[in-house]
Amino acid sequence: MSDQMKRIFGIDLGTTYTSIAYVDEFGKAVVVPNAENQRVTPSVVFFDGGNIVVGDVAKESSKIYPNEVVSFIKRSMGEPDFLFSYDGKSYRAEEISSYILRKVAQDAEQSLGSKITDVVITCPAYFGINEREATRMAGEIAGFNVRQIINEPTAAAIAYGTVAISDKRVVMVYDLGGGTFDITLIDIQPDAIQVICTGGDHNLGGKDWDDRIVAHLVQEFQSQTSSDEEILEDPDTCQDLQLSAEKSKKVLSQREKTPISITHGGERVKVELLRSKFEEITSDLLERTIHLTHEMLEEAKKKGYNSFDEIILVGGSTRMPQVATRIQKEFGKEPKIFDPDEAVAKGAAIFGWKLSLNDGLVRRIAAKTNRNVEDLQGDVEFSAQEVEAAAQELADEEGYTLPSVKSSLVKVKDVSSKSFGIVVNNSQNEEIVYSVILRNTGVPVEAAKRFFTAVDDQETVLIRIMEAETSEKSIPPEYAIEIGTAVMRLPSGLPSDTPVDITFSLNKEGRLKIKAVESTEGRQVDAAIETAAVIQGEELAAAKMRSQGLVVY
Numbered sequence: 001m002s003d004q005m006k007r008i009f010g011i012d013l014g015t016t017y018t019s020i021a022y023v024d025e026f027g028k029a030v031v032v033p034n035a036e037n038q039r040v041t042p043s044v045v046f047f048d049g050g051n052i053v054v055g056d057v058a059k060e061s062s063k064i065y066p067n068e069v070v071s072f073i074k075r076s077m078g079e080p081d082f083l084f085s086y087d088g089k090s091y092r093a094e095e096i097s098s099y100i101l102r103k104v105a106q107d108a109e110q111s112l113g114s115k116i117t118d119v120v121i122t123c124p125a126y127f128g129i130n131e132r133e134a135t136r137m138a139g140e141i142a143g144f145n146v147r148q149i150i151n152e153p154t155a156a157a158i159a160y161g162t163v164a165i166s167d168k169r170v171v172m173v174y175d176l177g178g179g180t181f182d183i184t185l186i187d188i189q190p191d192a193i194q195v196i197c198t199g200g201d202h203n204l205g206g207k208d209w210d211d212r213i214v215a216h217l218v219q220e221f222q223s224q225t226s227s228d229e230e231i232l233e234d235p236d237t238c239q240d241l242q243l244s245a246e247k248s249k250k251v252l253s254q255r256e257k258t259p260i261s262i263t264h265g266g267e268r269v270k271v272e273l274l275r276s277k278f279e280e281i282t283s284d285l286l287e288r289t290i291h292l293t294h295e296m297l298e299e300a301k302k303k304g305y306n307s308f309d310e311i312i313l314v315g316g317s318t319r320m321p322q323v324a325t326r327i328q329k330e331f332g333k334e335p336k337i338f339d340p341d342e343a344v345a346k347g348a349a350i351f352g353w354k355l356s357l358n359d360g361l362v363r364r365i366a367a368k369t370n371r372n373v374e375d376l377q378g379d380v381e382f383s384a385q386e387v388e389a390a391a392q393e394l395a396d397e398e399g400y401t402l403p404s405v406k407s408s409l410v411k412v413k414d415v416s417s418k419s420f421g422i423v424v425n426n427s428q429n430e431e432i433v434y435s436v437i438l439r440n441t442g443v444p445v446e447a448a449k450r451f452f453t454a455v456d457d458q459e460t461v462l463i464r465i466m467e468a469e470t471s472e473k474s475i476p477p478e479y480a481i482e483i484g485t486a487v488m489r490l491p492s493g494l495p496s497d498t499p500v501d502i503t504f505s506l507n508k509e510g511r512l513k514i515k516a517v518e519s520t521e522g523r524q525v526d527a528a529i530e531t532a533a534v535i536q537g538e539e540l541a542a543a544k545m546r547s548q549g550l551v552v553y
Contacts, residue, residue, distance in 0.1 A: 018100050126199070156312070178316060216281055249320070
């Protein structure tokens with residue numbers, strides 16, 4: 001690979017496990033093992049004195065040092081009130097996540113002997129503005145140039161489309177990870193990957209199945225010891241049960257039963273957990289995924305998609321036998337388990353590779369046509385002759401095949417995972433949220449709506465920007481969350497009902513900008529939504545400074 005063509009790595013920043021991948025010189029996506037020679041790294045961080053430890057050692061340390069270990073940090077991404085305190089310092093979710101990113105990247109650098117600078121990071125399709133921006137900030141704190149944040153099901157579909165599909169297919173991606181659930185319908189064609197619609201719950205995943213086992217074990221302990229003690233209040237016991245639950249869940253994916261030992265307060269209890277019991281106590285969780293899947297399919301019907309060709313299962317939690325069994329029973333199609341632990345990282349790497357190849361094509365077309373590279377970025381269409389000449393030159397220089405280079409021009413189009421709008425007063429003078437961009441609209445998208453001032457001589461317009469999980473045009477404010485505000489100052493003496501045109505622009509990563517224009521004098525206010533829920537300013541600068549000299553073990 002030449003110095004001009006930069007390798008872009010894909011990172012699946014998971015709730016329970018994280019992995020990193022790249023595309024090798026043969027055009028194949030490869031997951032890079034960590035220093036322990038494992039292809040996935042537990043997303044667990046241990047604050048060990050002055051050291052930061054990530055991975056298996058951190059996970060095992062949770063038994064002994066439960067208050068110094070952070071797990072499932074992904075579920076706290078974008079939460080403004082989350083802080084983890086250690087040794088007199090407070091850490092946001094973004095900074096803790098950056099340690100996980102640093103660990104997998106450091107190990108990959110040692111394995112490959114080259115520096116990692118540019119990355120594509122995945123997130124659940126159901127992540128909103130706060131969570132997506134927090135994911136980007138985690139990458140920046142770790143010292144990376146984050147080229148793009150892409151949805152996990154989209155990444156899995158990219159990986160699937162490159163190895164398993166040669167014709168047009170509509171594929172349902174059922175992604176049940178350790179902490180999140182996404183369900184997405186994707187139209188895969190030879191020259192395009194189009195997300196139709198997506199749904200899910202970023203607080204539903206394998207951990208919830210673990211928690212049900214833990215609750216069952218607590219009941220068994222209380223029953224066998226004739227005690228009503230809340231043993232989970234003991235941090236050591238709680239951590240021990242969590243680890244035992246995860247291990248037993250994995251065993252039950254292969255066997256019909258597993259023994260579990262519970263030790264607390266000097267007493268030891270043995271429990272035999274049957275797969276049938278495990279399925280019974282978690283059946284409602286599985287039904288929740290089925291309900292969300294039907295919701296998504298109803299949205300797809302509104303777009304003219306009444307059927308699909310295949311179901312692929314990704315995410316480690318889809319290894320539980322009851323998942324495939326229940327899905328086949330519900331939808332009458334046998335699902336395919338597709339590389340559940342690695343598909344997302346590989347898809348992100350392929351997406352990064354496409355970005356890199358596309359950069360090379362754009363540079364060459366710009367040079368040949370005397371145009372600026374900046375003018376050719378985005379959704380600019382090139383002529384067949386321009387593509388053919390630049391692709392052949394790039395293939396010859398980089399050692400790739402011509403078809404693989406041309407494949408970098410495959411279009412990947414995602415959808416908005418939320419609806420975005422503003423708070424207005426309706427004809428009954430009641431506050432509502434009016435959605436300017438609806439959920440499952442293709443991105444990038446720009447949408448405008450004309451609103452009107454409420455009273456004569458109104459001095460300002462307060463624009464409250466809201467995010468919601470529904471597909472309704474208008475909803476009560478309590479069904480949405482405020483993600484930002486903007487204030488427009490108006491000329492004096494305006495009558496009521498003066499038009500104010502508001503435009504929302506949502507890019508392909510799910511980042512939002514708004515523009516408001518008052519019609520009489522053309523006064524304008526622009527705002528890029530930088531939510532206060534995400535680390536920024538001096539706090540961000542301090543986190544980056546700490547990260548510069550940090551070695552993650």
